[in-house]
Amino acid sequence: MFTQVTLELLGGFWETIKIFLLTLAFSIPLGLVVCFGSMNKWSPFRRLEAGPLHFLSGWKPIRWLTRTFVWIIRGTPLMLQLIIIFYGPGLMFGLPSMPRMTATIVAFSINYACYFSEIYRGGIESISRGQYEAGQVLGMTKSQIFFRVVLLQVVKRIMAPMSNEIITLVKDTSLARIIGIYEIIWSGEQFIKKGLIWPLFYTGAFYLIFSGALTILFGKLEKKLSYFRG
Amino acid sequence: MAILQVNNLRKGFGDTDVLKGISFSLEQGQVLAIIGSSGGGKSTLLRCLNFLETPDEGEIWVAGKQLLSASEEEIRQNRLHFGLVFQNFNLFPQYSVLENITLAPTLLKQGTAEQIREKAMGLLEKVGLKEKAESYPHQLSGGQQQRVAIARALALNPQILCFDEPTSALDPELTGEVLRVIRGLKNGGNTMIVVTHEMEFARSVADVVMFMADGVIEEMDAPEQVFGDPRSEKTRAFIRGAQEKF
Numbered sequence A: 001m002f003t004q005v006t007l008e009l010l011g012g013f014w015e016t017i018k019i020f021l022l023t024l025a026f027s028i029p030l031g032l033v034v035c036f037g038s039m040n041k042w043s044p045f046r047r048l049e050a051g052p053l054h055f056l057s058g059w060k061p062i063r064w065l066t067r068t069f070v071w072i073i074r075g076t077p078l079m080l081q082l083i084i085i086f087y088g089p090g091l092m093f094g095l096p097s098m099p100r101m102t103a104t105i106v107a108f109s110i111n112y113a114c115y116f117s118e119i120y121r122g123g124i125e126s127i128s129r130g131q132y133e134a135g136q137v138l139g140m141t142k143s144q145i146f147f148r149v150v151l152l153q154v155v156k157r158i159m160a161p162m163s164n165e166i167i168t169l170v171k172d173t174s175l176a177r178i179i180g181i182y183e184i185i186w187s188g189e190q191f192i193k194k195g196l197i198w199p200l201f202y203t204g205a206f207y208l209i210f211s212g213a214l215t216i217l218f219g220k221l222e223k224k225l226s227y228f229r230g
Numbered sequence B: 001m002a003i004l005q006v007n008n009l010r011k012g013f014g015d016t017d018v019l020k021g022i023s024f025s026l027e028q029g030q031v032l033a034i035i036g037s038s039g040g041g042k043s044t045l046l047r048c049l050n051f052l053e054t055p056d057e058g059e060i061w062v063a064g065k066q067l068l069s070a071s072e073e074e075i076r077q078n079r080l081h082f083g084l085v086f087q088n089f090n091l092f093p094q095y096s097v098l099e100n101i102t103l104a105p106t107l108l109k110q111g112t113a114e115q116i117r118e119k120a121m122g123l124l125e126k127v128g129l130k131e132k133a134e135s136y137p138h139q140l141s142g143g144q145q146q147r148v149a150i151a152r153a154l155a156l157n158p159q160i161l162c163f164d165e166p167t168s169a170l171d172p173e174l175t176g177e178v179l180r181v182i183r184g185l186k187n188g189g190n191t192m193i194v195v196t197h198e199m200e201f202a203r204s205v206a207d208v209v210m211f212m213a214d215g216v217i218e219e220m221d222a223p224e225q226v227f228g229d230p231r232s233e234k235t236r237a238f239i240r241g242a243q244e245k246f
Helices: A001-041 A046-048 A059-074 A078-093 A101-123 A127-137 A142-179 A184-192 A198-227 B042-049 B072-079 B097-107 B111-125 B142-154 B172-185 B200-204 B223-228 B233-244
Strands: B004-013 B015-024 B031-037 B057-062 B082-085 B160-164 B191-195 B208-213 B216-221
Touching: A001 A059, A001 A142, A001 A184, A001 A198, A059 A101, A078 A101, A078 A142, A101 A142, A127 A142, A127 B072, A127 B082, A127 B200, A142 A184, A142 A198, A142 B097, A184 A198, B004 B042, B015 B042, B015 B216, B031 B042, B031 B200, B042 B191, B072 B216, B082 B142, B082 B200, B097 B111, B111 B142, B142 B172, B172 B200, B191 B200, B191 B233, B200 B223, B200 B233, B208 B223, B208 B233, B216 B223, B216 B233, B223 B233
Parallel strands: B031 B191, B031 B208, B082 B160, B160 B191
Antiparallel strands: B004 B015, B004 B057, B208 B216
């Protein structure tokens, strides 16, 4: 019986792991794009400062758009986003719906990219101006300053909030069942019909071991970056 | 010909004019000390020379060539004429002392890795920190960090090396080692501009002293003149105030 339950749960857990890994693979870089958008300084109307449309002069459309988007994504439940992304295209535009797993990864990646972008922004803005200026007076280009000087310091500073968010992701994967992904909790719930409750507790053990492993991994990374201060 | 010629430099932030038309020149190998109260425009002048701020008006000429700042690339090239040592050192914390010095020359492809390394080691020897090459910035004292920052600036062979209050962030007992290094650079023939509150240092090391107040050059002359017999009333008041501190 135990072996049978374990095998069944492992099947669900594989889906959980897939959501987890694919979401990270897409949302970590996508978060950087969203982050740059939310810090964008482009302001097409700044020349109108003196005229009657002066209220437009400080408007930064890319920043405004990105921040509004982040507000919507962070301000609504991930479950709602999942449902809309899976059913929306079909019901609203008559398009064929995406495969369930694709819709899940799209929804999760967008959602987590928005959270990550805010963590990145906090990290980038916490780097002192002196670091940029030191790079500038040494003749470095903007991208050299970002990649060779700033980035590793940002990575070190955002380690703790990122590990928080990533451990939350482990558990958020369970939301995908709402659009029919057979993840681990669903697979555990199958056994309730047979009058068994312990497989559900058993699913908890999977989560605990997984997040425990991540905690150890992040501890190692933090230690690796502890050779410098800043 | 002057190595540096500045004509009518102006810079404002919002409604405040910080530099109100600064003109001066500096000869090759001279050391210029800029003194004056905080808010007088000293640091802004230095930051304009290093193109960390874009002047609203005025010209900067280095060795007979005017520095224009139309494009980002032009500005980046202009900066290479100058070196800047900051008040807060601004070393890169994730790089060792040696890597701090070799990073920029490597990115600018100023030689092979071996040449760049050798030169950096020579500079570290010059500032007395050869044995710290593999240390990280947080393992050094403030004075040592500032000496690394000086070596880092020298690695690009700037024609004019600028210092923005290089000892203001240091404990008093650590200022000596940094000032000694700067003094050594003068003897090596480097052209330097030093914004400083160390009056004794300005008097003994500078060839020219500039007193700035309210965004203008109030007085600029040999140190004996400025410290011994200042012409302007403002300079006199400032020097008197500075002396009373001791």
